[in-house]
């Protein structure tokens with residue numbers, strides 16, 4: 001533990017962030033540190049020059065290991081992949097309805113959700129710049145579909161606010177934008193920003209805020225047919241003998257500010273790596289793991305837990321425990 005506090009490795013640091021603040025924070029940290037940055041992939045790899053008879057052992061049949069295996073085999077190497085689990089894909093993995101899974105601590109998980117539903121145990125979204133992943137999905141016939149990152153009709157819950165009643169994301173977003181526009185317009189009109197914004201820009205800003213925040217002619221964000229068009233109606237517009245449309249009532253500003261709902265919604269979902277449009281494999285992220293596993297099947301030894309890596313001037317050997325064999329024999333490649 002002392003060592004860890006003194007000089008954590010990158011992996012340990014990210015793992016600590018993940019354990020204390022959750023996977024989202026960890027991914028955010030990866031992005032900030034540049035480990036989740038835009039892919040530099042441009043075109044299919046064309047590795048060449050494997051020395052005759054050279055062999056390579058790859059540890060782990062995650063997408064990293066299997067990509068390396070796939071490309072190195074093409075380059076002429078004899079490749080062996082040692083994988084601890086009984087399946088490939090690593091974290092790129094999907095649990096389907098009816099699946100059972102034993103957690104590391106021994107807990108049995110049964111996926112008793114409805115048929116057709118699934119749960120991605122690890123990654124779930126393909127940001128638009130994951131060019132290499134898109135390349136392999138196309139090559140291996142993995143069907144992709146758009147990933148819905150934001151759902152304005154989704155509900156936000158805060159037990160201690162709004163008497164526990166859920167609020168629609170779209171309504172919260174529209175209201176906070178409206179109130180911020182109103183407050184900023186007030187500041188501009190009172191001259192509070194005169195030292196930072198010149199006369200011409202003030203006019204442009206006010207005009208923009210009016211449209212952006214759906215403000216009335218007095219720069220106020222108040223219930224109107226215009227706000228109804230954006231945040232919805234209590235009585236929706238109809239035709240013929242149907243009653244007149246009634247716009248819904250914005251959440252009062254003090255309640256919205258107090259709830260904190262408005263500030264949290266922007267923290268993760270608007271970062272550039274999550275900008276729409278993102279994609280996902282039809283049927284879950286495990287489809288990518290399955291496709292790589294199919295393409296690399298002959299190279300993989302499953303249920304092989306690597307225990308030691310030895311290197312000397314004659315080469316590298318890897319020890320693993322083979323749980324395929326009845327006595328869990330130790331083997332070396």
Ligand SMILES: Cc1cc2nc3c(=O)[nH]c(=O)nc-3n(C[C@H](O)[C@H](O)[C@H](O)COP(=O)(O)OP(=O)(O)OC[C@H]3O[C@@H](n4cnc5c(N)ncnc54)[C@H](O)[C@@H]3O)c2cc1C
Nearest residue numbers: 023060062063064065083084090091122123124125305306
């Ligand atoms: C909760 C979560 C959400 C994420 N969300 C996203 C996302 O939305 N989009 C995205 O692009 N990325 C996301 N990521 C990151 C993404 O999952 C990883 O970058 C990617 O899966 C890493 O692939 P890999 O092959 O390097 O490692 P892994 O997939 O971890 O593969 C490592 C493999 O090595 C095997 N192994 C480990 N130890 C041994 C051993 N001793 N002997 C033999 N085999 C061993 C493991 O069983 C595993 O199969 C997320 C990650 C997590 C955890």
